[in-house]
Amino acid sequence: MGVRIDVSHLTMTYGALVAVDDVSFAVEPGEFFGLLGPNGAGKTTALEAIEGLRRPAGGTVRLDGHDPWRRDPSLQRRIGVQLQASSFFERLTTREQLRTFGALYGVPPARADRLLGTVGLEDKADERTEKLSGGQRQRLSIACALVHDPEVVFLDEPTAALDPQARRNLWDLLRGLTADGRTVVLTTHYMDEAEALCDRVAIVDEGRLLTLDTPAGLVRGLDAPVRITLAPGALAMDQVPGIGGVASAEEDDGGLVLTTREPAAVLGRLAARGALTGLSVRGATLEDVFLHLTGREYRS
Structure with missing residues (x-):
């Protein structure tokens, strides 16, 4: 077979x-x-x-x-x-x-x-x-x-x-x-x-x-940062510099989205501030690889 x-x-x-x-x-x-x-x-x-x-x-x-x-x-x-x-x-x-x-x-x-x-x-x-x-x-x-x-x-x-x-x-x-x-x-x-x-x-x-x-091999090869999404009110934008290891931060529906290449360290610092409730962590996916290689423009 x-x-x-x-x-x-x-x-x-x-x-x-x-x-x-x-x-x-x-x-x-x-x-x-x-x-x-x-x-x-x-x-x-x-x-x-x-x-x-x-x-x-x-x-x-x-x-x-x-x-x-x-x-x-x-x-x-x-x-x-x-x-x-x-x-x-x-x-x-x-x-x-x-x-x-x-x-x-x-x-x-x-x-x-x-x-x-x-x-x-x-x-x-x-x-x-x-x-x-x-x-x-x-x-x-x-x-x-x-x-x-x-x-x-x-x-x-x-x-x-x-x-x-x-x-x-x-x-x-x-x-x-x-x-x-x-x-x-x-x-x-x-x-x-x-x-x-x-x-x-x-x-x-x-x-x-x-x-x-392999899908995992392609995702690893992309070397994309991790996105950490915080619940609304968990952390204010002016508190982000005190976290350390955050590459960028943007507001999203009242909460914050942090990108980092040091997710373990950032999560530890967020835990110390009691900011883990409602938090989600997202690494790169095959979709990110696909868009990186083929672009985001509309196709007919």
């Missing part, structure tokens, strides 16, 4: 537009790998090349040494794909939809029915898919990608349109995929999702690979 992915100097073009520009990376068998980037960064195009849906303009993609573009049936059976925009057969119920996808791979109906429970759609089994909500259709799309028990799974923004509860429940399912040894490649705009699920992440922008590391 599990497939190794090798991407070497991948280039993808649409006419004169270079959507993916000389990108190289490898994904190990059993790894949960994240491909992150702003809108239009090239991540979905790269994913489609790895899945075998688009032919590279340059470079190579290999799944366990095989070229996915050659559409080898023995390789395709090992791949599960959840697309960003899913289409289903018309006029079928949720159960019929999943059973139909399973039948294409010789999967017995009982497995398809069990998977409906796994993604929380048992109560919608006899509902026609056009009547499902966006989040329910998303969960059905993921079930269709998993119905034949693939060894490598590609998930393009799998939790888009899901409410927070459904997202967290789906995370448990996705964690279980790599626990069984499968390789998973994920694109997402939720940095907390990538941080929670991925062993490593690659951040791309304008078609180029900017960085690749």
Whole structure:
């Protein structure tokens, strides 16, 4: 179980537009790998090349040494794909939809029915898919990608349109995929999702690979200060110089936000002043890394 992915100097073009520009990376068998980037960064195009849906303009993609573009049936059976925009057969119920996808791979109906429970759609089994909500259709799309028990799974923004509860429940399912040894490649705009699920992440922008590391490694590399938010009235602005070790301070909703590279010392001094009630401490996150690398401007 599990497939190794090798991407070497991948280039993808649409006419004169270079959507993916000389990108190289490898994904190990059993790894949960994240491909992150702003809108239009090239991540979905790269994913489609790895899945075998688009032919590279340059470079190579290999799944366990095989070229996915050659559409080898023995390789395709090992791949599960959840697309960003899913289409289903018309006029079928949720159960019929999943059973139909399973039948294409010789999967017995009982497995398809069990998977409906796994993604929380048992109560919608006899509902026609056009009547499902966006989040329910998303969960059905993921079930269709998993119905034949693939060894490598590609998930393009799998939790888009899901409410927070459904997202967290789906995370448990996705964690279980790599626990069984499968390789998973994920694109997402939720940095907390990538941080929670991925062993490593690659951040791309304008078609180029900017960085690749574990989420924790990327956060450490940012070397950002710690933000300490105090409750209103806990400390006055004119008292900040007496704390020591504070790089900057700003008012926020009646309280203060302190930034520091000496959090232990600052917290000790705040404790001595009795200013810990309602306090929160925030270090850097993967979102901070993402914004640092790709900027804060709006993307279409």
